[in-house]
Amino acid sequence: MKSSPRIHIDIDSGIPATRQIADALRVQLVEGALRPGTQLPSVRRAAMELGVHFNTVAEAYRVLAAEGWLDLRHGRGARVVDREPRAASRTDIADYRRRLRELISQMRARGVPPGKIADELRSSAEGLES
Amino acid sequence: MNMILMVPLVAHLLMSLALFSIPYLTRREILFGVVLPADFRSRREGRRAIRVFQTTVAMSAISGLFFMVLLRSRFDAVPIFASGVMMVLGFSAFVMQNRKLRAFAIQPRPVRELELSTEPERLPRFVWLGLVPLVILAASAFYLGAHWDDIPERRPVQWDVTGQPNGWADRTPEGVYGPLVFGTGMTLWLFAFSLVIWYGSRRSEPLRRPVLGVFIALEWVAALMMADVAMRAFIRLPLALLPGILIAVILASIAYLIKTNRNSRGPLDATPNECWKGGIIYYNPGDPVLFVGRRDGAGFTLNMGNPWSWVVIGSPLLITLTTFLIRP
Numbered sequence: 001m002k003s004s005p006r007i008h009i010d011i012d013s014g015i016p017a018t019r020q021i022a023d024a025l026r027v028q029l030v031e032g033a034l035r036p037g038t039q040l041p042s043v044r045r046a047a048m049e050l051g052v053h054f055n056t057v058a059e060a061y062r063v064l065a066a067e068g069w070l071d072l073r074h075g076r077g078a079r080v081v082d083r084e085p086r087a088a089s090r091t092d093i094a095d096y097r098r099r100l101r102e103l104i105s106q107m108r109a110r111g112v113p114p115g116k117i118a119d120e121l122r123s124s125a126e127g128l129e130s
Numbered sequence: 131m132n133m134i135l136m137v138p139l140v141a142h143l144l145m146s147l148a149l150f151s152i153p154y155l156t157r158r159e160i161l162f163g164v165v166l167p168a169d170f171r172s173r174r175e176g177r178r179a180i181r182v183f184q185t186t187v188a189m190s191a192i193s194g195l196f197f198m199v200l201l202r203s204r205f206d207a208v209p210i211f212a213s214g215v216m217m218v219l220g221f222s223a224f225v226m227q228n229r230k231l232r233a234f235a236i237q238p239r240p241v242r243e244l245e246l247s248t249e250p251e252r253l254p255r256f257v258w259l260g261l262v263p264l265v266i267l268a269a270s271a272f273y274l275g276a277h278w279d280d281i282p283e284r285r286p287v288q289w290d291v292t293g294q295p296n297g298w299a300d301r302t303p304e305g306v307y308g309p310l311v312f313g314t315g316m317t318l319w320l321f322a323f324s325l326v327i328w329y330g331s332r333r334s335e336p337l338r339r340p341v342l343g344v345f346i347a348l349e350w351v352a353a354l355m356m357a358d359v360a361m362r363a364f365i366r367l368p369l370a371l372l373p374g375i376l377i378a379v380i381l382a383s384i385a386y387l388i389k390t391n392r393n394s395r396g397p398l399d400a401t402p403n404e405c406w407k408g409g410i411i412y413y414n415p416g417d418p419v420l421f422v423g424r425r426d427g428a429g430f431t432l433n434m435g436n437p438w439s440w441v442v443i444g445s446p447l448l449i450t451l452t453t454f455l456i457r458p
Contacts, residue, residue: 004247011240011400028246039248044418049244049332051400051417077248 005033009050017052021060029069029080040070040078138198138209140373144380145213146191148428149220153180155387155427157394162227163409163425164235165398175234179227186223190216221410224426228409238398243334253328254339260324260346263317263353270357271310277364281306287359306360313356319445320349326442327430330420336396340386341429347379387427399423405435 007024009017028034040046046057061078064070068083088096107117153161159168161176162183170176194212201208274281281301287309288297299305324345328338351372358367401422405414412422415435420442424431432439 004245004249006243006245008241008243011242011402012237025246034246038246040246041244041248046244047418049334050242051240051332051419053416054418 009052011051017050017056018059018063021046021050021052021057022063025060025064026067026069029064034080036080036082038080040080042077137373138213139195140377142191142194142198142209142213142216144377146187146194146216148380148384149187149216150184150191151384151388152220152224152426152428153183155384155391156425157391157398157427159398160425160427162224162231163406164228164231165238165403166231166234167236170234175231179231183223183227187216187220190219225408225410232403235403237403238400240400240402241397242332242400245333251333253325254342256346257342260321260349263349264314266353266357267310267313267317270361271307273364274306274310274360278306281363285363287362309356309359313353313360315448316352316356317349319448320345320352323442323445327421330438331422331430332419334397335421335423335430336390336394337423337429340383344379344383344429347375351375351379383428391427399425 005028007021007028009020009024011017013020025034025040034040040061041049043054043057043061047054050057061070061072065072065078068086069080070078071081072078104117108114158171159165161171162179166176171180194216197212198209278301283301284298285301286295286297287299287305288295290296299308324342327345328342331338354367355372358365358372401412401417402414405417406412406425409425410431411434412431413434417433418436419433420436420438421430422433423429432442
């Protein structure tokens with residue numbers, strides 16, 4: 001039996017739990033592990049398993065719904081929808097470039113060699129294309 | 131040795147054994163409710179903490195046995211008092227060691243996992259065995275109704291530890307069916323409670339299945355005990371059967387916990403250290419879970435920060451209230 005995708009959050013990481021949940025789900029959505037039509041766990045169950053407040057999960061689901069990934073209907077939970085790719089604006093690309101540079105700087109500061117960073121970026125990008 | 135002494139002595143020994151084994155009920159990294167480095171138990175401080183705790187338990191257990199043997203014939207309350215003092219001293223020693231060891235505590239990274247599946251979680255198949263006790267009670271009620279005229283006008287429904295009757299009931303609907311109604315209440319409560327633990331705890335908790343099994347065994351004991359009381363005029367269960375099942379459940383639980391936790395390599399308990407009061411009470415209003423795995427290893431405890439925990443605590447009052455209402 002194929003196992004379901006899983007997400008992890010670290011309560012002590014300093015990154016707000018809402019963002020961690022939304023980011024982790026977005027990775028699964030972009031990589032295709034969560035396909036259109038997939039029903040996500042209820043807010044109550046997700047909150048209990050992750051040890052966070054119900055509102056934290058609900059907010060993460062709302063963020064993804066606003067990005068067009070999820071359909072939230074009262075009483076039906078959160079369902080993954082087919083999402084047309086959107087063209088990124090110049091401002092968006094500049095913003096992502098800045099965030100990437102920040103992330104790469106953090107990796108360099110932690111001692112990750114440039115070659116390893118390049119490999120990681122390449123394999124992540126290839127993972128998204130497959 | 132007479133029964134007056136043997137029953138409380140066995141109960142006292144069982145309790146002392148359970149208390150004594152507390153340091154071994156949890157995995158290596160958790161001691162007296164504190165998460166510690168894996169090698170802490172073999173350090174001087176770790177060995178000392180276990181030694182002090184077990185010495186306190188052993189001394190209070192032996193003193194209790196001594197008082198029971200000496201004073202039981204004079205004072206009826208001695209066994210309860212002796213076992214009660216031992217429990218209080220044991221838990222005090224636990225809390226004291228918890229406080230001492232906090233200085234060495236480490237906080238495991240609170241990483242939690244969510245499986246992105248909406249498949250309803252299946253209860254273990256053996257859960258249906260939890261409904262059989264209700265069938266036993268219903269069958270007993272049916273049998274009593276069918277043999278109403280054969281039931282004695284007045285019969286014993288309560289016995290002391292020697293087996294001598296000290297409570298009686300008449301042949302009235304309350305007197306005949308009362309024990310069965312009480313048994314049904316207890317059985318239903320135990321069954322409901324086990325399901326609340328199942329659905330109110332995280333799926334990653336390793337003790338969910340065994341605890342469900344223990345509750346179902348307790349249901350059987352409760353139902354057989356009450357059916358035995360109600361059906362005494364027709365059938366008698368062997369005297370040692372029910373205490374025997376209880377002792378077997380307790381010993382099997384202790385053995386299972388020691389065996390499982392000794393080799394446990396899974397992720398450590400991710401609940402925040404500061405939310406554990408004395409290593410026993412969990413209070414975390416930010417965590418919506420209702421039941422969490424206890425840090426002394428013995429099953430689950432309520433998250434007192436969840437308002438529903440008070441409803442769970444109050445639920446046995448319903449059983450007590452029922453008892454008073456249907457008292458023969």
